[in-house]
Amino acid sequence: MGMQIGSGGGSADPEVMIEMNMTPLIDVMLVLIIMLIITIPIQNHAVNLNLPTGPTPPPTAPPVVVDIDVDFDGTVAWNGTTVNSAELEAKLTEAASQKDQPEVHLRPVAVVPYKSVAAVMAAAQRLGVTKIGMVGNEQFLK
Secondary structure, three states, X not given: OOOOOOOOOOOOOOOOOOOOOOHHHHHHHHHHXXXXXXXXXXXXXXXXXXXXXXXXXXXXXXXXXXXXXXXXXXXXXXXXXXXXXHHHHHHHHHHHHOOOOOEEEEEEOOOOOHHHHXXXXXXXXXXXXXXXXXXXXXXXXX
């Protein structure tokens, strides 16, 4: 059995500790993590819905549908009748002025130039038609 005794150099200073004491840092980090967990608000996974109350309203009449066909050469047909641009704008103005606007179904053929379809859509938007939709898009999926 032996005992370790320092060298007899006469220095009373303790040796310098090179490693940093990690225990206080770990304690501070744990306290910060716990405070963060406590202060995070609880997430509600609920969707607020405004559901109607009372009896359901009577069924409405089916909407009036207007079919606008645009052919390969740019000719426009309103419910099967060929119209020019002035007549189309007059009919769109009349449809937009109605209290309950009709649904406008725009049906271009597959080979029609885009500018012809865009002109009809721009005229409908400019004149205030709000219920417009493209019909027959399955022909473009080929």
